[in-house]
Amino acid sequence: MTQQASLFKRFLTYQKERYPFAGYFFLIGSFSFSAIAYSRICRGLTEFVSPDKFFVCIFNTVTLFFILRILDEFKDHEDDQKYRPYLPVPRGLISLHELKYIGLFTLALQLLVTVVFFPKMLLLLAMVYGYLFFMSNEFFVKKWLKQNQFWYVTSHMLIIPLVDVFASGFDWLLDKATVPVGLAFFFAVSFMNGIVLEIGRKIKAPEQEEKGVLSYTFQLGTKHAVVFWIFILFLTLLLAAAASYYAGHSAGTYLALIAVFLVCSFPAFLFLNKQTARYGKLIEYSSALWTFAMYLILGGIPMLLSLWR
Numbered sequence: 001m002t003q004q005a006s007l008f009k010r011f012l013t014y015q016k017e018r019y020p021f022a023g024y025f026f027l028i029g030s031f032s033f034s035a036i037a038y039s040r041i042c043r044g045l046t047e048f049v050s051p052d053k054f055f056v057c058i059f060n061t062v063t064l065f066f067i068l069r070i071l072d073e074f075k076d077h078e079d080d081q082k083y084r085p086y087l088p089v090p091r092g093l094i095s096l097h098e099l100k101y102i103g104l105f106t107l108a109l110q111l112l113v114t115v116v117f118f119p120k121m122l123l124l125l126a127m128v129y130g131y132l133f134f135m136s137n138e139f140f141v142k143k144w145l146k147q148n149q150f151w152y153v154t155s156h157m158l159i160i161p162l163v164d165v166f167a168s169g170f171d172w173l174l175d176k177a178t179v180p181v182g183l184a185f186f187f188a189v190s191f192m193n194g195i196v197l198e199i200g201r202k203i204k205a206p207e208q209e210e211k212g213v214l215s216y217t218f219q220l221g222t223k224h225a226v227v228f229w230i231f232i233l234f235l236t237l238l239l240a241a242a243a244s245y246y247a248g249h250s251a252g253t254y255l256a257l258i259a260v261f262l263v264c265s266f267p268a269f270l271f272l273n274k275q276t277a278r279y280g281k282l283i284e285y286s287s288a289l290w291t292f293a294m295y296l297i298l299g300g301i302p303m304l305l306s307l308w309r
Helices: 007-018 021-042 051-075 077-083 096-117 119-136 142-147 149-157 159-172 182-200 216-220 222-247 251-273 277-308
Strands: none
Touching (some): 021 051, 021 159, 051 077, 051 119, 096 119, 119 159, 149 159, 149 182, 159 182, 222 251
8 A cells, every 4th residue: 555545544554553453442441441440449449430431541541552652653763664664654654744643633632532521630641641752752861771671671661550550540539549559569560561561572483583673582592581581470470469469359369360370371381392483472472361361350350240249
């Protein structure tokens, strides 16, 4: 598809490749539901927030990550042109100029919806905007961050718990309640989930390695990268157990966490035994499954069971 096609058609193709809204709506919707649900469970509440709060929350969180996607297009443009010419922007499907105005329009919609429905949320939204600004500018130390991968990943993954703070605010902030202690562990799980996803999608089989494209198997070596991923998974398990404790979850929750850990870590051992693209992809899928499961186990499922009763 060339730039002669309508912007709408080109944008549809772009989002399918870079930010499929249908999938992200489901994933981030679950993320938002669980953040609010966990906050309410910690406060001893058995009912969920009103539908208008939930839908505004989902709209804002889905579009926040979409804006992040657009900002990354600008941030990574030079490297994409050099090493990933097959991506939508380098190949000319859509321009950065067009994406800039799409992003500004999305931001304006966010502000309008928030001001009209829940203006109290503007402070938390501004906090996320501020972090996005610094993040998109590599905190004005781009060269240093590129040379220090640990701090690069850490600084970029902090956006996830920050969006979590915003999402959970649709409970505690709008209810003028004290922030539950357990949320600190829930936010920590969110941060670690981001690390799990980041490492998991960059564990590559030898034939998948691309020049100029970071992979942890290339940077750390196959064994170290995979063992490190399992270690991060285990740390997240411990944090999830602490979050479960503060939410007052039953013993079944801890068993579920252990079961998910065993299932999700299994592809890593397959990859260590045989480094194929298939097993590498299974680690990436397991990372997504782990993240999804953590949110559901900690907040989503307990709240749904409470509503069912």
